[in-house]
Amino acid sequence: MASSVGFAHPTSSLIINKKDKSLSVVPSTSQLSIYKCKKPISNNISMAMATRQSERKPATTGSMKSPMTMTEKILAKGAEKAEVKAGDNVWVNVDVFMTNDISGPGSIGIFRKEFGENAKVWDREKVVVIPDHYIFTSDERANRNVDILREFSLDQNIKYFYDITDLSNFKANPDYKGVCHIALAQEGHCRPGEILLGTDSHTCTAGAFGQFATGIGNTEAGFVLGTGALLLKVPQTLRFVMDGEMPDYLLAKDLILQIIGEISVAGATYKSMEFVGTTIESLNMEERMTLCNMVIEAGGKNGVVAADSTTFKYLEDKTSVLYEPVYSDALASFHSEFRFDISKLEPLVAKPHSPDNRALARDCKHIKIDRVYIGSCTGGKTQDFLAAAKLFLASGKKVKVPTFLVPATQKVWVDIYTLIVPGSGGKTCSQIFEEAGCDTPASPSCAACMGGPKDTYARMNEAQVCVSTTNRNFPGRMGHKEGQIYLASPYTAAASALTGYITDPREFLH
């Protein structure tokens, strides 16, 4: 016998089957079918839900009875509760849901199957659809994925669909942006205090804005599309205190490689990673994004940097939506704390085949490389290209291996061709790259970061050694199963391009 218990999401009700403890969510919108959760739910979850209604208090971000971390506060707000603590299972309202061409079609399929062929998404203005992964390819299945996003977005009248129709010239598609995580930020979809869920594990990038941002699977995504809510376990928080003046040969990539090397690829599993300290405060938004982007490589549920004047300035011309930043209480309970003196850190790489296989760049100078790749959500932003250009400029030399440049978005592409590199006497990044002998900057997309179809630009189709500014170096990640990927900052990648060996950027930056 099923019994209905207090489930506060306005458009749904929850049924718990007492016998097998299975959970069913019944969206109240008439055209939706019953969404069934096949797994038995634990007593804890059912208890939490059963008491939810009576516990509801007005949401607040002011002073709390119990001190909370930033992540706890954002989830409390999203759950319309005065407080939550790590380990609680809470239904949260989603502020923004993002999907792309890799996982979008699957999520859409589940949404239609569970909610009905004619079902409408919970809020057409809160769903952001961004084709970005396998775009510039003649692969029919990849093209079909983008078609599915288009059909869905038109059918649902999705407000933010960044479409691409003309593959021959990306500039002929003014709506097209490029890599979803960077496009989200540039288009003003990342806002402090909010909850952003996306069908891509690097959705955590947006934690740079002091928001809760995490990747979800297609099944969860189907449910979010239908209801705008999701059951989430509140993660414990690991605190990373990074102090000290950042030497000018380091970038955020070095900071996150240092952390992942320290705690391992499983060191933050289902934990929030909060970054604080004077070094973090000194980082610009794109560097904070690089840092948060790779928390998933340590297993992290999300990463967060407190919103400050740098954040507010970045957002000034990007959004008119009112947002409410929240901050960790001084007495909040952290699972553990890690401290780093960044003034002593040296340029790093992650050797094949794991992001935690940390080594000093200067200890790898014997490793001969075949190519360099500068691109992706991690290392293809404007600041990444400015850094690479700065290094090429300082060296006055030409690259010794093919050097591929893939701007993350159209905006980054424009910046490469228009922004003057400081100290260059008026040169743009594109001019410096051309003088250094790099490949012409490619059409913005994820390109070879995740391999892709055989004709993907800069895909590793041979067993080569690559220094890359991307986020993953698993076997096969950039195409060839025997390829070897060394993850590095744009400085280290550019320095290595100039020598043909893994090279510490201090050899060129004075």
Ligand SMILES: CC(C)[C@H](C(=O)O)[C@@H](O)C(=O)O
């Ligand atoms: C599967 C895929 C969309 C991937 C992920 O979610 O892990 C993405 O972030 C990436 O690395 O390109």
